[in-house]
Amino acid sequence: MPLLLAACGGAEPGPQARPALWLVEDSDTRIYILGTMHALPQGTDWSGGEVAKAIDAADELVMELSPAELAAAGGVFQQLAPRESPLAIESRLQGKALVGYRTIEKSGRSFSAEGLDDWAVMVLMGQRIAQNAGLSPTDGVEAGLTARFEAAKKPIGGLETARAQLMLFETLDPAAQRTLLTRAAEEADTAVKDVGALTAAWGRGDVAALEKVVNEDIDSVPAARKAIITDRNRHWSAWTKRRMEQPGTVLMAVGAGHLVSTDGMPAMLEAEGLKVKRVQ
Known part of the structure; x- marks a missing residue:
């Protein structure tokens, strides 16, 4: 989960990253589905090759x-993140997890975690890990695509x-939130290296490597996988199927973790009988 939140992004991906890209099409509609890194x-340089053609x-x-x-x-986060009652981080994490949390916290400004829900602390940890890995949302795929389309x-x-x-x-049960937070903190010592490896795999379009990371990162909490990955993929796949009823060409850009595994969007769309092919 910290990897997904950090980049869902260091090793150098190379001057010519070639992220995975799929195409869903029929006689009058084409929907390109690009796996992104948010930071x-x-x-x-990720916008060459078939991605450039899809953008055009x-x-x-x-x-x-x-x-x-x-x-x-950001404003919504500030509204949802606070706890009803403050809780010291020492009451949430022990041992290796507490040491890992302190390591991340000390690498920048304090999170003031006592007043935040577990999920919110995990989000802030993910952002700090991304920063420590040299990643920035302003250089992410979504920012670049927005500039081009605007x-x-x-x-x-x-x-x-x-x-x-x-x-x-916010609606994950407290036990699931605590498990995710603990896992993120326990992996703090390798987090920057792991995010770099994830970025590099994305840059190669290495779907198998991405799937391995995603599964390892979230399968420890099935409820989180269902809410954050599977249910959203199902919703987005339904949107795609409805959009196929209208002519035109669409570029859909979602986190790369949503396009891998048997509950990834390409697999779901194929199961619905749509013609899906990987074009990069």
Whole structure:
């Protein structure tokens, strides 16, 4: 989970990253589905090859969050993150997990975790890990795509709201939140290296490596996988199927972790009988 939150992104992905890209099409509709990293090292070039063709061909861009919702996400986080009653981090984490948390916390400004829910502490840890790995959202795929489509005056939409996205974490049961937080803290000593490996795998379009990381990262908490991965993939796949009823070309850009495994979007769409092929 910390890996998904950090980049869901260091080793150098190389000057010519080639992330995985799929195409769903019928006689009059094409929907390109690009696996993204929300944060990347400065200067990463991911928009060549078939991705460049998809950007040029698309009439519209659809991301997890529209630009307006992404801009609102910080405020929504501040509304949802506080606990009803403060709880010291020493009462939540022990041993290796507490040491790992302190290591991440001391690498920058304090999180003031006592007043935050477990899921919110985990989100902030993921952001700190991304920063320590040299990754930035301003260099991520979504930021780059937004700039390109705004410059071309092409519409940009979103699949969900910032509140709905963060409520997926807020509504996880306390035991699941604590397990995720503990796991993230226990892996702190290798987190930057692991995020780098994930970034490199994304840059190679290595779906098998991405699947391994995603499964290891979230399978320890089945309820979290269902809420954060499977149910959202099902919702987005249903959106894609409905959109196929309208002509045109769409570029859909969602976190790379949503496009792998048997509950990834490509597998779900194929199970629904749609024609899906990987084009990069």
